[in-house]
Amino acid sequence: MPRLVGLSDHVPMRPLWLCRVCAAPWPCQPARLMLTRDYRRDRIGLSVYLAGRLFDATGDLITLNPDAVPPPTELFDRFLAWTRRRAGPGEG
Structure with a gap:
């Protein structure tokens, strides 16, 4: 599979958890x-990996500024909710 130029550069800048390239909250769209491409055959592995990053981000953000940590639901949506399997045609 050909490498998508620059895509692998979209990594988190800790402790802020912003993308080093586009400065969007990480994981940004790129x-x-x-990640979806890298874990295309292992959705559970992707979720486990991102749960670890969510844990790291929560600790970093609390240490950085305990009064400005995003709510848990926002962090869950940012790190994990998007990894859920989408229902296909005919599925509930």
Whole structure:
């Protein structure tokens, strides 16, 4: 599979958890695309990997500014909710 130029550069800048390239909250859209491609045959592995990053991000953000940590639902949506399997045609 050909490498998508620059896509792998969309990594988190810790402790802020912003993308080093586009400064969007990480995982940004390009990072999500890269992760989806890299874990295309292992959705559970992707979820486990991102759960670890969610844990790291929560600790970093609390240490950085305990009064400005995003709510847990926002962090869950940012790191994990997008990895859920989409229902296909005819599925509930």
